[in-house]
Amino acid sequence: MVSAAEAIEIAAKDLKPKDLDPNVARPVTPLGILVQQLEQLQSAAQNESVSPQFRAALTQATRLAAGLDPYLEACTTPESAALTQLAKATQQEDWSRHFDSGETVKALEQEMLSGHLEGQLLKMLVSISGAKRVLEIGMFTGYSALAIAESLPADGILIACEVDSYAAQFAQRCFEASPSKDKIQVKVGPAAETLQQLVKTEDPFDLVFIDADKGGYINYVNLLLETQLLAPNGFICVDNTLMQGQPYLGEEQWTENGRAIAHFNQFIADDARVEQVMLPIRDGFTIIKRK
């Protein structure tokens, strides 16, 4: 029998990336990536030289990690038919085609869509805070926008900023299937420019959801806190603040987005104007309010 440490070494030698199917969403959350790596280790550990105890422990670790997201989904209020349809249409779209033909400013992919759990969290936050005016920075195909709109009262409004005109049109087609469509206004263009316009024309927002270019996050938060765009008791939700685990895995593993998010998280932690909580939902979700 080999020791656990030797078994890991043997298993790691056999570790090969799974075949990539472009129609299946790749893991983009710390938990999703962990599950994929555990599953790969598990198949590599089907090796005579690995002890049954080690294999059993690895199986239990994989089950613990792999079961969490499906269980969270199963215990959360189901999404509406319009949201299911929007998610399905987003998954079926060949986003690389738009990128290749230069229709989009930057790469778009189905994995950008926030989804059921985060959508329901946003709905819950809108509903318990009584928010009536919401701003979204980064709409993509509109999953979070539609979830928020579904939770707003009849006289509520969501203004959603999106730089990519193809994604914006795609979202607006999906909104047509929903009775909440009239609560959504879409602004196409770089959010930094749209926000400068909104400062001049709009009343304050009760909730702002930031889910766009990671390098812009600090500027967006500064603008919200320094102008009247965020209501005095308003709050900000920020997506992807775990960025696939990169901020805590260390600088040598940072991509450009990982670096931007690591700096953003530090900036918020050091900012005396605000208090915040980071939740390990999907790829990290931080809620920020003025002190």
Ligand SMILES: C[S@@+](CC[C@H](N)C(=O)[O-])C[C@H]1O[C@@H](n2cnc3c(N)ncnc32)[C@H](O)[C@@H]1O
């Ligand atoms: C992660 S996706 C948003 C996902 C969406 N909130 C959801 O829940 O499905 C990020 C979006 O931000 C958009 N974006 C990136 N940079 C932007 C900018 N400077 N201004 C406005 N939108 C931007 C991208 O085109 C993309 O559609």
